[in-house]
Amino acid sequence: MTGSVLSAGLEKTNLKKFNKEVVGMVEKLDMFCYQCSQTAGETGCTVRGVCGKEPTVARLQDNLLFAIKGISAYLYHARELGYTDPEVDAFLERGFYSTLTNVNFDAAEFVNLALEAGAMNIKTMNLLKKAHIETYGEPTPTEVKVGSVKGPGIIATGHSMKALAELLKQTEGTGVNVYTHSELLPAHGYPELHKYKHFVGQIGGPWFDQKKTFSKYSAAILGTSNCVLLPLDDYKDRIFTSGVAQLPGVQHIEGYDFSPVIEKAKSLPELEDEPRDTVLTTGFGLSTVLSLAGKIKELVEAGKIRHFFVVGGCDSPKPQAKYYTEFVEKLPEDTVVLTLACGKYRFNDMDLGDIEGVPRLIDLGQCNDAGVGIEIVAALSELFSMEINDLPLTFVLSWMEQKAAAILWSLLYLDIKDMYIGPIIPGWVNEDILNVLVENYNLTPIGNPEEDIKKMLG
DSSP, rough: OSSSOOHHHHHHHHHHHHHHGGGGGSOOOOOBBBBSTTOGGTTOSSOOOOOOHHHHHHHHHHHHHHHHHHHHHHHHHHHHHOOOHHHHHHHHHHHHHHSSTTTTHHHHHHHHHHHHHHHHHHHHHHHHHHHHHHHHHOOOOOOEEBBBBBBOEEEESSSSSHHHHHHHHTTTTTTTTTEOOGGGGGGGHHHHHTTOEEEEESSSOSSHOOOOOOOOHHHHEOOOOOOOOOOOTTTTTGGETTTOOOTTEEEETTTOOOOOHHHHHHHHHOOOOOOOOOOOEEEOOOHHHTTHHHHHHHHHHTTTTEEEEEEEEOOSSSHHHHHHHHHTSSSSSSSEEEEEEEEGGGGTTTOEEEEEEEESSOOOSEEEEEOOOOOOHHHHHTTTTOOOSSSSEEEEEEEEEEHHHHHHHHHTTTOOOOEESSSSSTTOOOHHHHHHHHHHHEEEEOHHHHHHHHHHHH
């Protein structure tokens, strides 16, 4: 594995912390593999593979599959817009093939493959960013009102800008308003999408609030990608899927002809005007943030900005996820938060103000916009002539699904250290893997927000 090993004292301290706080959370089963016909008891290998595969290898294979799934999601959305990359395609083939039975038993090589997956994920996120910008323009900071306005409506959820763009085209002039939900919020920042007058705001927050939210609003619903849940009966007849998303008993739209969705919206009782007092700001693209570089440098050198935090990832309904709300609430006023993905819904309605024109809360977009976050961190490194790990910057990540695995390994590929992760530890981790991550990267589980902030700020 690449990356320097930290001091022995620090290693031991953090390993003890991990062993105490995390290992107990790891599954009691050393492994579970049922991918071939030779499994123990013809059910699955849970101690060691009949083939000889060790538990750590099995878990690293699972991790690689998660990362590959994440890359595939981003690549799919790039391909929707006509953008592909043969190098990424070739890696996906090799990565998948490596996890087949009796192909690769080398744990070290699976770590290398995970790091390579991180590199390929960066390449893919950059490709998707290019696709979005060349198709819809460079994002600009945009205020988005939360809540409904009077009239028929469609709520679009998921991640597909292509599907949303086609929906906006087809609903123009129909009297039907379009709203975003969850990870489509950043769409409001793209000029070619924001231009539509009937693109009126956001309804709801993260992915897991959708059952409550979709039941509340008498709107048609379009699921455009992952993060769509099995529907409740009270809105099952007005939800539609497109692209890769499909639900049993729910009409699936082939291609991008959304006329059934539009007709359903027109047939439903109109939504009512709501106060819309909550306003979310999104659309901080790379160019916008870089335009502040001179001011940021001035403020840092003057001691007016002490530290930057990248707080983002997948939101979770788990009670432990309140950590991220409390963390941002308790940050000193001389700090700046960069955020992305649905983890931002834990705090993106907070008014953190600004530091002499530099916003204290900067929403970079969807999970795939982690690539923009990486570019900004690299720019800060160049701005201050410092290595990334020497910057006054800390990553505080929230964990949930497969795309998060791809992003985590992208950060590890860049040799970024001292990151905090929570609210749970990924299920594919065992003690051996934890030790490697701690020893090489000082990856640390979140704890108490106040105590963590003190440690991060030194």
